[in-house]
Amino acid sequence: MSEQLQLGSVLRALDREGYAVVEDLLHSEALETARAELGAVLAKTPFGRDEFEGRRTKRVYALFAKVRALDRAATHPLVLAVLDRVLGHYQLNAPAAIEIGAGERAQPLHTDDAIYPLPRPHAEVVLSVMWPLVDFNEANGATRVVPGSHRLSARPEPDRVISVPLRAGSALFYLGSLWHGGGANRTDRPRTGVVLNYAASWLRPVETHLLSIPPAQAAGLPERLQELLGYDVRPPFMGYVDGVNPKKLLQSRANPRFGMPSMESE
Ligand SMILES: O=C(O)CCC(=O)C(=O)O
Incomplete structure (x- = not known):
């Protein structure tokens, strides 16, 4: 089919x-x-x-x-x-x-x-x-x-x-x-x-995925899965972090806010 x-x-x-x-x-x-x-x-x-x-x-x-x-x-x-x-x-x-x-x-x-x-x-x-x-x-x-x-x-x-x-x-x-x-x-x-x-x-998910799969781990996952875990905004901007789509912050591995290693320290 x-x-x-x-x-x-x-x-x-x-x-x-x-x-x-x-x-x-x-x-x-x-x-x-x-x-x-x-x-x-x-x-x-x-x-x-x-x-x-x-x-x-x-x-x-x-x-x-x-x-x-x-x-x-x-x-x-x-x-x-x-x-x-x-x-x-x-x-x-x-x-x-x-x-x-x-x-x-x-x-x-x-x-x-x-x-x-x-x-x-x-x-x-x-x-x-x-x-x-x-x-x-x-x-x-x-x-x-x-x-x-x-x-x-x-x-x-x-x-x-x-x-x-x-x-x-x-x-x-x-x-x-x-x-x-x-x-x-x-x-x-x-x-x-x-x-x-x-x-x-637009609903709060039953499991708090952002803590279950924290940014350092989520950074290594396929992008669509990151989004499905809540590393995304609901358009136009529900769920932003400091005004930015959380997915973008996840991609910026150098961002110390997410506890990920910066390029300098690797
Ligand atoms: O295990 C199943 O078949 C269904 C389980 C279920 O509906 C649930 O736990 O909400």
Whole structure:
């Protein structure tokens, strides 16, 4: 399918159902690298602290400070094209790897935009993309969604929930207003995925990326990823630093304000 057709079909599904699945977006080599890089981080990551995080679930926050294998997924052309249409100008919001452990219960249903006190229904301000690193199915905790619930003003009836099976390498797009949650894992193996969640850039992102990935580290990242982490202004000038686009300051490696080595001291 051409990129234009793929984009159209994702946008139509998002509008109708609130979610869309696209197969084969990450090839096996990229998946292998992501599993290896994340595996090392997950091994040192504690379980969740409450029912929402999941007491048998591990979450890797500050993801782009810890792994490089997801840089491409975060800036995948189809993802950015969908975001351009749904959110306009946006940044990463709450990206996290989520490993639902054996025996975990289903996560409470929620909407990702509930953190913002906007009365429903409202224009979309959040979009999430779940990247499964292993196959997701009903038994191991595939993401559950309530189709069409992005249009509801009240919590949906629980009997409308469905589980969305996903093959590793595919992507599940869902609107911030869609009711969804992680599934219960009734197998003896972890269900590992990465959710890259983006918000309109006029909102405060859930994670403070400018501290999670400070300037000295961000300076080495691809420019589009820097922008998505908030090293950018929302036009015309929301987010400036001392009157300047933070991206420009990041590029000026000699700027002592960012604790980066000056050319003279290198
Ligand atoms: O792990 C999943 O499938 C979904 C997780 C989720 O919705 C969340 O943590 O906000």
